[in-house]
Amino acid sequence: MKEKLEPFLPVIGVVGLFAVWFGATSLKLVDPVLLPSPMEAGKAFYKGMYGVLGFDFVKTVYRTLMATAIAAVIAIPLGIVLGASEKLYRSLEFVIDFFRSTPASAMFPLFLVLFGVGDETKISVAAFGAILVILFNVAYGVMNARKTRLLAAKVMGASRLRVLFDVMLFESLPQTFVGLRNGVSLALVIIVVAEMFIGSQDGLGHSVFEAQQMFEMPRMYAAIFAAGALGYGLNLIFLTIERRFVHWSGK
Amino acid sequence: MNAAQHALRVETAGVPSANSLTVGAIKRPHVTVRGLSKKFGKTTIYDNFDLDIPRGELISVFGPNGCGKSTLINMIAGLIPMDAGQILFDGMQLADIKFGYVFQNYREALFPWMRAFDNIAYPLKMMNVSPAERKARTEQLVARLGVKIDLNLYPYQMSGGQQQLVSIMRALVVEPEILFLDEPFSALDYEMTLFMREQLQKLFMESGTTMVLVSHDLEEAVYLADHVLLLSRHPARVADFPAVTSPRPRTDATLSDPEFVSTKAHCLEVFQREVRRA
Ligand SMILES: Nc1ncnc2c1ncn2[C@@H]1O[C@H](COP(=O)(O)OP(=O)(O)O)[C@@H](O)[C@H]1O
Ligand SMILES: [Mg+2]
Numbered sequence: 228m229k230e231k232l233e234p235f236l237p238v239i240g241v242v243g244l245f246a247v248w249f250g251a252t253s254l255k256l257v258d259p260v261l262l263p264s265p266m267e268a269g270k271a272f273y274k275g276m277y278g279v280l281g282f283d284f285v286k287t288v289y290r291t292l293m294a295t296a297i298a299a300v301i302a303i304p305l306g307i308v309l310g311a312s313e314k315l316y317r318s319l320e321f322v323i324d325f326f327r328s329t330p331a332s333a334m335f336p337l338f339l340v341l342f343g344v345g346d347e348t349k350i351s352v353a354a355f356g357a358i359l360v361i362l363f364n365v366a367y368g369v370m371n372a373r374k375t376r377l378l379a380a381k382v383m384g385a386s387r388l389r390v391l392f393d394v395m396l397f398e399s400l401p402q403t404f405v406g407l408r409n410g411v412s413l414a415l416v417i418i419v420v421a422e423m424f425i426g427s428q429d430g431l432g433h434s435v436f437e438a439q440q441m442f443e444m445p446r447m448y449a450a451i452f453a454a455g456a457l458g459y460g461l462n463l464i465f466l467t468i469e470r471r472f473v474h475w476s477g478k
Numbered sequence: 479m480n481a482a483q484h485a486l487r488v489e490t491a492g493v494p495s496a497n498s499l500t501v502g503a504i505k506r507p508h509v510t511v512r513g514l515s516k517k518f519g520k521t522t523i524y525d526n527f528d529l530d531i532p533r534g535e536l537i538s539v540f541g542p543n544g545c546g547k548s549t550l551i552n553m554i555a556g557l558i559p560m561d562a563g564q565i566l567f568d569g570m571q572l573a574d575i576k577f578g579y580v581f582q583n584y585r586e587a588l589f590p591w592m593r594a595f596d597n598i599a600y601p602l603k604m605m606n607v608s609p610a611e612r613k614a615r616t617e618q619l620v621a622r623l624g625v626k627i628d629l630n631l632y633p634y635q636m637s638g639g640q641q642q643l644v645s646i647m648r649a650l651v652v653e654p655e656i657l658f659l660d661e662p663f664s665a666l667d668y669e670m671t672l673f674m675r676e677q678l679q680k681l682f683m684e685s686g687t688t689m690v691l692v693s694h695d696l697e698e699a700v701y702l703a704d705h706v707l708l709l710s711r712h713p714a715r716v717a718d719f720p721a722v723t724s725p726r727p728r729t730d731a732t733l734s735d736p737e738f739v740s741t742k743a744h745c746l747e748v749f750q751r752e753v754r755r756a
Contacts, residue, residue, distance in 0.1 A: 378581075383648075384604040393600075474632070475590035
């Protein structure tokens with residue numbers, strides 16, 4: 228009986244949240260202009276996704292995935308090279324850590340000068356942030372490859388290059404996926420912020436910002452919800468790929 | 479290589495064995511260790527150490543914890559460098575022979591991203607054997623050993639014993655001239671350990687490969703060995719190198735055989751003497 232209820236536990240939180248929201252609006256505990264009822268917000272979301280909000284959603288997905296893809300293509304090979312040579316990594320560690328700790332949003336003005344106000348700027352700032360996160364994780368994954376496994380490959384006559392591709396690469400995959408998931412989350416944050424403030428005509432960030440400016444609260448909540456669903460969905464997709472692809476992780 | 483070539487190499491490249499340890503009647507040595515020295519920091523583990531390992535025998539290495547058993551086979555197998563000395567295999571260098579190594583920690587030694595079958599075939603890939611022949615030779619080995627495990631599983635889907643069996647098969651697939659095993663069963667439960675001892679004895683009798691087995695269990699060391707290499711505390715010396723003459727296949731009955739019992743008692747005596755020595 229208890230086990231049967233187990234899968235439904237997460238639903239309780241969701242139902243609870245909507246109940247509180249519904250209660251607060253129907254009892255008029257909050258200004259209805261600031262917090263519309265769940266039904267109104269839901270209607271705005273439903274209608275929006277078939278219209279402008281849907282278009283903004285697709286734009287943000289495109290930019291986020293583009294940034295993540297560019298970051299992955301640059302950071303994964305670089306991370307493997309850095310991780311394989313501990314001396315090289317140690318000599319660059321400070322630079323990587325420093326830029327990893329620098330808020331990527333602080334780079335907007337620089338990238339605006341470099342790329343103008345188009346998509347390139349948003350995507351490249353997000354890619355910049357994601358690169359450092361992915362790079363760091365890949366390099367650590369390679370560096371923390373199990374010593375015994377490397378020795379085993381060496382004992383079987385594997386060359387250094389073979390050890391790199393046959394063992395270190397696979398050993399680093401679980402950590403690489405951690406990096407990819409963090410990278411895509413960060414890219415989404417940066418893209419949404421960029422869409423709000425740097426001369427954007429579309430995207431979820433723009434949608435939230437515009438709705439707020441025009442005081443269309445249901446539409447704003449709908450856009451916020453869409454952004455949340457996107458972040459959650461991206462994480463879920465990456466987790467699913469990871470489980471299939473890195474089936475040995477944690478075993 | 480044929481026997482004549484072997485003999486030739488021993489004659490021409492053989493090392494003088496005046497100071498070698500030849501306790502009892504030992505076959506022509508397979509491995510000769512001469513003047514081996516090794517320090518870790520200020521600790522001397524080996525100082526001018528000599529040893530002959532007879533061909534086609536199973537040698538158990540037994541000694542106090544931390545005396546240098548792993549260090550010895552790791553240096554012979556080229557996993558760690560030696561400070562000084564020479565190790566030859568029939569007069570040849572390690573790079574010229576085929577050998578296998580089985581790690582204690584099978585979990586970390588196998589490749590979890592490969593199925594068991596591909597794990598076993600991996601060393602053949604390193605020897606540039608074609609995929610078709612890799613498959614054929616691996617299947618041959620499996621058939622010869624009569625192993626009944628589903629080799630399409632990934633290592634983490636198998637029991638510890640099965641994983642270690644896969645490790646041993648991976649080491650045997652290249653038909654090594656010598657096989658090193660560092661406490662291969664110590665991470666297994668007792669029941670599995672007993673089973674794996676039988677498996678190893680079967681493999682040894684089947685293949686005739688020279689084997690060097692590090693064990694921390696005296697009964698196991700004596701039960702499996704043709705000679706027991708008893709080491710002192712470091713700097714390690716050969717405390718004794720007694721032969722175990724009980725006929726193979728050894729069984730549970732061997733354990734209560736008077737000769738076996740007395741050999742084991744002798745080993746224990748030597749071990750305790752070495753442990754007590756300050
Ligand atoms: N890489 C290393 N660095 C420093 N000391 C080591 C290292 N490997 C082993 N030792 C030391 O050398 C001694 C012999 O180690 P080992 O050969 O592993 O012993 P065992 O006989 O138990 O297998 C031990 O005292 C150990 O602490
Ligand atoms: Mg050891």
